[in-house]
Amino acid sequence: MVAKSMNVSNVLVLVIAAAVFTLHGTEAAQYTVGDKLGWTIPPGGAATYAAWAAKHSLVDSDILTFNFAFGEQDLALVTKEDFDACNTADPLVVFQEPGEYVFSREGMFYFTCTFAGHCAKGQKIALYLAPSGGSPSPSPAASQSQSQSADDAAAGVKFVSKKEYGFKKLMPVTMKSL
Numbered sequence: 001m002v003a004k005s006m007n008v009s010n011v012l013v014l015v016i017a018a019a020v021f022t023l024h025g026t027e028a029a030q031y032t033v034g035d036k037l038g039w040t041i042p043p044g045g046a047a048t049y050a051a052w053a054a055k056h057s058l059v060d061s062d063i064l065t066f067n068f069a070f071g072e073q074d075l076a077l078v079t080k081e082d083f084d085a086c087n088t089a090d091p092l093v094v095f096q097e098p099g100e101y102v103f104s105r106e107g108m109f110y111f112t113c114t115f116a117g118h119c120a121k122g123q124k125i126a127l128y129l130a131p132s133g134g135s136p137s138p139s140p141a142a143s144q145s146q147s148q149s150a151d152d153a154a155a156g157v158k159f160v161s162k163k164e165y166g167f168k169k170l171m172p173v174t175m176k177s178l
Contacts, residue, residue, distance in 0.1 A: 028059075028062050028063055028102070028132075029058075029062045030065065031056060031062060032065045033065065033067075033125060034049060034052055035052065039098070039123070040068060040123065048122060050125070052125070053125055057130070058127060058129045058130065059131065059132040060103045060104065060105055060130070062103070064103075065100045065101075066098055066100075067098050069098075070097055073118065074094055074095060074115065075113065076088060076092075076093065076111065076112050077092045077093040077094075077109065078092060078111070080126075082112075083112060086112065088112060088119055091114060103129045105129075106129050106130055106132075107129060108127070108128050110125075110127075111125050112125075
């Protein structure tokens with residue numbers, strides 16, 4: 001009797017897993033932010049990354065790769081207000097190394113570089129990630145306001161892997177206290 005109930009449990013788990021996979025659709029897409037340019041001061045200013053964001057329909061399960069030279073750039077998640085003002089004094093999270101990032105929820109996310117002058121020269125991007133269960137919609141303008149708290153924004157980004165080590169392990173993000 002115990003073996004039969006365990007088999008039923010195993011089948012039930014497989015059915016639930018198959019349903020979740022079917023509902024979420026296909027595998028997450030992977031993008032390199034800025035394409036071949038990567039994450040750097042763009043030659044075309046802020047319009048370069050705004051154009052990149054506008055041409056990609058991102059969903060919350062997608063993996064975004066931020067390629068940059070260690071020690072020459074970083075990646076900071078900031079509030080909309082800090083993004084608009086290029087205020088990098090108090091970012092929500094700072095990632096010192098290039099890598100891949102996955103978003104655990106939909107919403108607007110604002111990124112910049114904390115190195116002096118980089119944001120003002122255009123090294124910033126506002127990304128809208130649609131829910132993965134529905135069809136993605138084009139990125140709204142960087143100026144569009146979404147209601148989300150700073151805690152929600154920081155909690156929605158997870159560091160996935162360091163490219164140079166080639167592992168894919170979800171790692172916790174160290175965040176500043178708000």
